[in-house]
Amino acid sequence: xxxxxxxxxxxxxxxxxxxxxxxxxxxxxxxxxxxxxxxxxxxxxxxxxxxxxxxxxxxxxxxxxxxxxxxxxxxxxxxxxxxxxxxxxxxxxxxxxxxxxxxxxxxxxxxxxxxxxxxxxxxxxxxxxxxxxxxxxxxxxxxxxxxxxxxxxxxxxxxxxxxxxxxxxxxxxxxxxxxxxxxxxxxxxxxxxxxxxxxxxxxxxxxxxxxxxxxxxxxxxxxxxxxxxxxxxxxxxxxxxxxxxxxxxxxxxxxxxxxxxxxxxxxxxxxxxxxxxxxxxxxxxxxxxxxxxxxxxxxxxxxxxxxxxxxxxxxxxxxxxxxxxxxxxxxxxxxxxxxxxxxxxxxxxxxxxxxxxxxxxxxxxx
Amino acid sequence: xxxxxxxxxxxxxxxxxxxxxxxxxxxxxxxxxxxxxxxxxxxxxxxxxxxxxxxxxxxxxxxxxxxxxxxxxxxxxxxxxxxxxxxxxxxxxxxxxxxxxxxxxxxxxxxxxxxxxxxxxxxxxxxxxxxxxxxxxxxxxxxxxxxxxxxxxxxxxxxxxxxxxxxxxxxxxxxxxxxxxxxxxxxxxxxxxxxxxxxxxxxxxxxxxxxxxxxxxxxxxxxxxxxxxxxxxxxxxxxxxxxxxxxxxxxxxxxxxxxxxxxxxxxxxxxxxxxxxxxxxxxxxxxxxxxxxxxxxxxxxxxxxxxxxxxxxxxxxxxxxxxxxxxxxxxxxxxxxxxxxx
Numbered sequence: 113x114x115x116x117x118x119x120x121x122x123x124x125x126x127x128x129x130x131x132x133x134x135x136x137x138x139x140x141x142x143x144x145x146x147x148x149x150x151x152x153x154x155x156x157x158x159x160x161x162x163x164x165x166x167x168x169x170x171x172x173x174x175x176x177x178x179x180x181x182x183x184x185x186x187x188x189x190x191x192x193x194x195x196x197x198x199x200x201x202x203x204x205x206x207x208x209x210x211x212x213x214x215x216x217x218x219x220x221x222x223x224x225x226x227x228x229x230x231x232x233x234x235x236x237x238x239x240x241x242x243x244x245x246x247x248x249x250x251x252x253x254x255x256x257x258x259x260x261x262x263x264x265x266x267x268x269x270x271x272x273x274x275x276x277x278x279x280x281x282x283x284x285x286x287x288x289x290x291x292x293x294x295x296x297x298x299x300x301x302x303x304x305x306x307x308x309x310x311x312x313x314x315x316x317x318x319x320x321x322x323x324x325x326x327x328x329x330x331x332x333x334x335x336x337x338x339x340x341x342x343x344x345x346x347x348x349x350x351x352x353x354x355x356x357x358x359x360x361x362x363x364x365x366x367x368x369x370x371x372x373x374x375x376x377x378x379x380x381x382x383x384x385x386x387x388x389x390x391x392x393x394x395x396x397x398x399x400x401x402x403x404x405x406x407x408x409x410x411x412x413x414x415x416x417x418x419x420x421x422x423x424x425x426x427x428x429x430x431x432x433x434x435x436x437x438x439x440x441x442x443x444x445x446x447x448x449x450x451x452x453x454x455x456x457x458x459x460x461x462x463x464x465x466x467x468x469x470x471x472x473x474x475x476x477x478x
Numbered sequence: 479x480x481x482x483x484x485x486x487x488x489x490x491x492x493x494x495x496x497x498x499x500x501x502x503x504x505x506x507x508x509x510x511x512x513x514x515x516x517x518x519x520x521x522x523x524x525x526x527x528x529x530x531x532x533x534x535x536x537x538x539x540x541x542x543x544x545x546x547x548x549x550x551x552x553x554x555x556x557x558x559x560x561x562x563x564x565x566x567x568x569x570x571x572x573x574x575x576x577x578x579x580x581x582x583x584x585x586x587x588x589x590x591x592x593x594x595x596x597x598x599x600x601x602x603x604x605x606x607x608x609x610x611x612x613x614x615x616x617x618x619x620x621x622x623x624x625x626x627x628x629x630x631x632x633x634x635x636x637x638x639x640x641x642x643x644x645x646x647x648x649x650x651x652x653x654x655x656x657x658x659x660x661x662x663x664x665x666x667x668x669x670x671x672x673x674x675x676x677x678x679x680x681x682x683x684x685x686x687x688x689x690x691x692x693x694x695x696x697x698x699x700x701x702x703x704x705x706x707x708x709x710x711x712x713x714x715x716x717x718x719x720x721x722x723x724x725x726x727x728x729x730x731x732x733x734x735x736x737x738x739x740x741x742x743x744x745x746x747x748x749x750x751x752x753x754x755x756x757x758x759x760x761x762x763x764x765x766x767x768x769x770x771x772x773x774x775x776x777x778x779x780x781x782x783x784x785x786x787x788x789x790x791x792x793x794x795x796x797x798x799x800x801x802x803x804x805x806x807x808x809x810x811x812x813x814x815x816x817x818x819x820x
Contacts, residue, residue: 169665169667279754306522307521307694307733308521308732308736308751310736311735311749312751314738315748318747333665334666335666336737336740339740340738340744360744363740373667375740377669377670378740379669379670379673379696380695380741381694381698381734381737381739382722382741383698383699383719385741386698386699387699393667393674394667394671397638397668
């Protein structure tokens, strides 16, 4: 959306974030029988003023990670630093002032608005909770917000059911912006909407980013939309970041085979081009995050997988220009880059296979 | 050409409500030929699902009012009794729905559900039905069907459930398969699998397919012909090449422009369609799309445009602009090469 991604001060830094959900059995005495590895050791930063796209299939942990960012979930382990402050261990009360700066837009515009409240009190609730202004000031502020998101001030006294899906999502956006946050986590904000309405909401989010100087984490499974809005994109698979890259570069030269497959699955509204391009249809579904596969988690569905992939988890390697990927068989990487990043055994797949057998995974070179 | 498999003639479906008469489908006519894939594209509320539900006679609302004819193999389904309709459904026309989570019965195994359908329409022995069910499951790409046949719907993922739905729909070799947004609830990777499956099955079973979607990208590959619906009417129809490479109606341009495309350089802004679809109770005078149309002029307010062929055989559109005007304006608004570099 914005072009100022280079100004690059990290606004939010996640380090080794882990979020497991327990699976419990028993009625009176509950014991934990297993864990869902929703987010498994993720480190990344969100830079001030940028839009970071977070993509992956259902169940890859992208929403959980987004909710960890705004501390809607407590972390199992790891650290999240927002604007210089470690927020990973704060209590609810300690978090409250931070809620002004960290806001969220949800996927379902039908479920995320209270049907018994009027639009005015839905959008005004954050202001009221934080004790901003008196009644009259709040009303004026809410009406301004409604106008900003493309609704009319007269909508103040209406109920959510009187609005269409796209309009409801605008109400959700207005609520998120009421406190002038710095970071907005948008969790699939357009996937429940018609294509024509999606474009409206995406354009709105872009305008608001400029007006309010926002930083977005944009979670979606539609790569077309993500590319359109994002400066950088992180691809998740089964709780791990498998590739992270400047937006355009990810589309021009994906390194991780999973990214390649995701890209090729996006339908192209052009019959001739669509017929001409090679389509990689991934077999099967995402495996269970309760028992993720060994080694590279993508190996059971990967067409390039070899022995090394089944045994050793590939580290996230820096291929230059802020493009990182975790793969034993990187695509679209020239020999020189490969030689530069491989101080160790990552030269050719065959050699890597050979070298991989004895011991430890390689340390990230970046 | 032989007579079409399905011919809908001037179909109107309205619902009586407290606020007035909702004209969900307002006089549409189209055909589906044998073995053909027809894509039906439009926003929510454009009447695309109501149209196909009417073909299946699945709307049991006492407040629904029908007019027009639905001719299937020359027989008017509008006058057929519900009992006779049961035989048409499944054997002749089958339907799959958007939500594979709610369209299977959660308390029966999927094998039971497929066998029930097979037994309803054929005279089969128990073992035969089960073998056929297993065969269907493997045809739709479910691994280890001999184990999965005794599983319950909740033990399947969304994509696998949609495959089960397709197996159910194909169990009696229907000549027409109606797919109502079959991939909207699924991930792109799974969507690609399901679309490939529908395409393969079309060649294998020879069924005609009517595919309802709001995303033109979905039909780009598999449709032969496309109908674009807006506010209960068809505003443009033509074969795939015509719709994608020479779209005539400004609404179709809007749909094409709204898609964030991976095959083009990144556009600065998406060309969204402004506003909301109109109320189907008080349709705007003149062209229904006029309030949202950047190209509208005086005539659009006064006169309702009729669906006519202006640019070629089989390519119909309902718009007052002249063909030259349309092409010039379209290229200025959505032509990718001009717009995307802005």
